[in-house]
Amino acid sequence: MEVQDYREHINLVEADIDHEKRNIEAFRQKIVSYSHLKGVTERLSLCLTLEDTSKTLSSEVHVLFGNKETTIILYLFHSKTGELGISSSQKGQMRVNLKDKKGDEFDQYVVKTLKSLLIEDTRSDYRFDIDKIKTEDKRIIRSLISTPLMVGNKALGLIRVDSPHSRSFNTEDLRLLKTVADLGAVAIENAQLYRRVEQLAVKDGLTGLYLRRYLIDRFSEEIYRHMQEKSDMSFLMVDLDHFKQYNDKFGHVAGDIVLRTVGMMFAQFFNEPGVLVCRYGGEEIAVLLPNCSKKEAVKKAEAIRKKVAEQTILLRREKTHITISVGVASFPEDAQTKDELIRGADEALYRAKEKGRNAVCAV
Template structure:
């Protein structure tokens, strides 16, 4: 009976530890010891009584031996309870320390893993950005080759506007404005939308283009409705377009703004600083190409026009006359030719001098043009 009780109590001690922790463990150890002591004392009393009844002739020495054996058994049983409790406590503390150590190692490994993942993501992002830049710079090399292959102003403008639409992402409309040297204002040279050519109502630019022209620096607007520098209400209603994001860069040649390259999107926050830098790079290439095309066009004009009147020279007149006569004969169309003279010009020139005569020739040339 005592053995069965010991097994049951030890099981209860373990269950108490699981259910209530260390305090429950030692409370059950104490209660189990008290219960075992009470049961053992009662059992020993019965055994002693039975021994006296059976052995009437026994002496007191036998009784003392029986009591000492019973006391020893009780001490051993109580010792077993406390030994189990102590073992369980030591085991539990060791397991807790081990689990905490494993937990700290797991946390450390998790932190290292997160750091490696973050580093990998950063490196991957950097690699992707570098790849994109390499692709863009390769495309810029092709743009440079195309711009170098022509000296036609219209061809250069077409190459520039097409390149911007292809290289800059999220482009709804791209515009190229050139400065009219005579009128001292912007004039739209080329425009392109997602589907190709697009009609732009503001041929002379709007508040964003004027800002770039005056400030002589690139412009990035993430949201036209929230940018404090610009008031959209200042744009006439008939000239407004549906856009939210704008980037623009000046075309500067010989410290002079010769035009503006602009890109816009209907989505707010469509562009970042990298897009603006790319546009500025294209603008630098475009400025050089456009200036070369203008110089070439100017040289061509000087070769076929009179420097004083601005009218075509005699050689070019004869070349075009032969071409037009051949064309009218081939197409069987009429051809008109007007010739006139300035009456009294020689006398005027002799009387007032060559400078005054040049003024007359230049004025008449302006009227003819």
């Protein structure tokens, strides 16, 4: 009987030792994680652009929570439309292009309540109908943590980490993510302010579109990014048909009205995160379409061509219309470099003019 008692006592002691070992390991991991936060602050402070800030923030979250199966998504509200959109996403250490751009039911919950969310197993969390939550890219989601990006009472977006395995996260993970999100929100707000100040220097005074030099500066980094992500990017070169005739008939002020009107139409039509619309020169407009195939780009070009052709413009009390010609080229299908892409779109534009104008041609 005494031997049995000793064995039971030994088993209890061993269980206590295992429990304490797990506690010590968890505490050690907590120290490592929170020690990492100092570096997070320093690295975020070095970022000026919103793109760099978004990538750095998602990378830092990956260091804390990520593995090769974990997906990290940073959503931000669009400054003009207020819609939620993906700013950065990665699976493991690889940047990925997710299809569910505007978030699912989990993301909408965080946005509406402005509360953090922990789901240990999506199959047993009855707040959500997992059968209705189907990601367009067929990702399996079994557990996740998510928290809003807040500066004061203002919500900038949210950051989320999800896993194909259940119980990958706990309350301590959510608390740590919230701390990182607080640091990230401040950095994002600073980057957005920097962008607004920068835009004042890179926008055309007449049309409100970006200047050509800004597009050229961004072009190479966008090609590099799409090369890394192995995704498509398209470029539109646009010319206002017979623009000189409007200047000759109605005067240069009327020509400015036409340019401003068409510029506003382009800005409104292509009002999507990441899309760059610029006044390329004179009566030329250029559009850089990230994550856009040639087929999609041609479809968009046809839609804006029809929209412009249908627009009535009043010049000196006379109703008139204007048309545009558009050339389309895509990376990597048609070009591997910035110059090749611009040249391809320009040649396609020339063919559109040869067809009689008011047309769209692709490489």
